[in-house]
Amino acid sequence: MTHATGGSNLRVDGEALWTDLMETARFGGTPKGGIKRLTLTAEDRQVRDWFVKACEDLGCAVSCDSMGNLFARRPGRDDSLPPITMGSHLDTQPTGGKFDGILGVLGGLAVLRALREAGHVTRHPIELINWTNEEGSRFTPPMMCSGVFAGVFTEQEVLDKRDRAGLRFGEELEAIGYRGEEICGRHPLAAYFELHIEQGPILEAEDRTIGAVAGVQGMRWYEVTVRGRDAHAGSTPMPLRHDTLLASARMIAALAEVARAHAPGVGTVGLIENRPNSNNVVPGETFFTVDIRHPDDGVVAAMEAAFQARFRAIAEAGGVTLEIVPIWDAPAVHFDPACVAMVADAAREAGFDPRPIVSGPGHDAAYVARVAPTAMIFVPCKDGLSHNEEESITQADAQAGANVLLGAILRADAAF
Ligand SMILES: [Zn+2]
Numbered sequence: 351m352t353h354a355t356g357g358s359n360l361r362v363d364g365e366a367l368w369t370d371l372m373e374t375a376r377f378g379g380t381p382k383g384g385i386k387r388l389t390l391t392a393e394d395r396q397v398r399d400w401f402v403k404a405c406e407d408l409g410c411a412v413s414c415d416s417m418g419n420l421f422a423r424r425p426g427r428d429d430s431l432p433p434i435t436m437g438s439h440l441d442t443q444p445t446g447g448k449f450d451g452i453l454g455v456l457g458g459l460a461v462l463r464a465l466r467e468a469g470h471v472t473r474h475p476i477e478l479i480n481w482t483n484e485e486g487s488r489f490t491p492p493m494m495c496s497g498v499f500a501g502v503f504t505e506q507e508v509l510d511k512r513d514r515a516g517l518r519f520g521e522e523l524e525a526i527g528y529r530g531e532e533i534c535g536r537h538p539l540a541a542y543f544e545l546h547i548e549q550g551p552i553l554e555a556e557d558r559t560i561g562a563v564a565g566v567q568g569m570r571w572y573e574v575t576v577r578g579r580d581a582h583a584g585s586t587p588m589p590l591r592h593d594t595l596l597a598s599a600r601m602i603a604a605l606a607e608v609a610r611a612h613a614p615g616v617g618t619v620g621l622i623e624n625r626p627n628s629n630n631v632v633p634g635e636t637f638f639t640v641d642i643r644h645p646d647d648g649v650v651a652a653m654e655a656a657f658q659a660r661f662r663a664i665a666e667a668g669g670v671t672l673e674i675v676p677i678w679d680a681p682a683v684h685f686d687p688a689c690v691a692m693v694a695d696a697a698r699e700a701g702f703d704p705r706p707i708v709s710g711p712g713h714d715a716a717y718v719a720r721v722a723p724t725a726m727i728f729v730p731c732k733d734g735l736s737h738n739e740e741e742s743i744t745q746a747d748a749q750a751g752a753n754v755l756l757g758a759i760l761r762a763d764a765a766f
Contacts, residue, residue, distance in 0.1 A: 447741020
C-alpha cells in the first residue's frame with residue numbers, strides 16, 4: 351500500500367521501515383517480544399550506534415549535544431535556515447514494546463531515505479532527533495533531555511540525577527560515549543513533528559489510521575487525607591461513626607461523576623491506604639491520591655473546584671475532616687495550529703481522514719512545543735496497549751504514519 355504525499359510523488363518505503371523496526375528490536379529484545387532498553391545502558395549505546403551509522407549511510411551528519419540528544423542533519427538548499435525537524439526516542443520501559451518512541455525515530459529515518467532516493471532537496475535542512483531518556487524509568491522524571499533542551503530543567507540538575515543503584519546520570523552518559531560538545535538547547539528548530547503510537551484506544555475503536563494531535567491534556571495531582579476516629583466495629587452504632595473509608599468511597603465515586611460531567615475529562619484514584627486496616631475496626635484515617643486531566647486548563651480548574659466541593663460536603667456529612675494537598679500541576683499543551691493543519695492536510699492527501707485528538711500521555715513534543723512550532727501524528731496500536739511487551743501495530747499503519755510525517759515535513763519546508 352502506498353500513498354502520495356506533500357503534493358509530490360514522494361513516499362516512504364514501508365518494507366524498509368518495518369525491517370528497521372524489527373532489526374533494532376534486537377537491542378534489548380526480550381523473550382516475550384518486547385524491548386528492555388533503559389536509557390544510558392549498553393543496549394541504548396548499541397541502538398544509538400546503529401542509528402548513527404544508518405543516518406550517515408543516508409548522507410546525514412550526526413551531532414550530539416551535552417545531554418546526548420542526537421541530531422542527524424540532511425543539508426538543505428539554504429543551510430543558514432534553522433532545520434525542519436522530526437524525532438522521538440529510542441529508549442524503552444523495562445517491559446516496553448517495539449514501537450513506543452521507536453516508530454517516531456525510525457519513521458523519520460524512512461523520511462530521510464525517501465528524500466534521498468528521490469533526490470529531493472529541501473529548502474531547509476531536515477533533522478532527525480533522538481531525545482535522551484524520554485521514559486524516565488531509570489532516571490526520573492520522564493522527557494528529561496527534551497526538558498533541558500526546552501529550558502524546563504537545568505543541565506546540572508539532570509547530570510546529578512541518580513538511578514536506584516546510585517549511578518549518576520552524568521557519568522553514565524559519558525560511559526556510553528554520547529556526551530556531546532554542543533550545549534543542549536543551543537539548537538534552533540524551525541519546526542518539530544513527532545510520529546508516535548497513540549497508546550490509547552480511540553483510533554482503533556473508530557477505525558481511523560491517523561490522529562492529528564492538537565496538544566497534550568492538562569493534569570493535576572493531589573494527596574487527600576481523611577481523618578475520623580477508630581472505633582469498635584461491633585459496639586459503635588452507625589449514626590455515631592466517623593468512618594473515613596466510607597467517606598473516601600463516596601469521594602471516589604463523586605470524583606468519577608465530576609469527571610463524567612466534564613467529558614472528555616478523566617479523574618482517577620489509583621492509590622489508597624486505609625488505617626488501621628483491620629477487619630473489626632471502623633477506619634479512622636484514609637489516604638488516597640487524585641489525578642484529574644482535561645485538554646483545557648480552565649476545565650481542569652473547574653473539575654478541581656467541583657471535586658473539592660463534593661469532597662467537603664461528603665466529609666461534613668460523614669463527620670470526618672479533610673485535607674487536600676496539590677502535589678503536581680502540568681498545564682495543557684497546545685500544539686502550533688499551523689503545524690497541526692500541516693499534519694491534517696498531509697493525512698488527507700495520503701488518503702486518510704485525520705482524527706483530531708489530544709494526547710493523554712506526555713511526549714518530548716510537549717516540551718519542544720515551548721521552543722518551536724510543534725505537532726504530533728498518532729497511529730493506532732492494538733487494543734490501545736503500550737508500556738507492554740505485547741504492544742503491536744501493523745506495517746501498513748507504520749507506513750501510513752511515516753508518509754504523513756513526510757508530507758508534514760514537506761509542507762513545513764514550504765511554509766517556514
Ligand atoms: Zn514514547
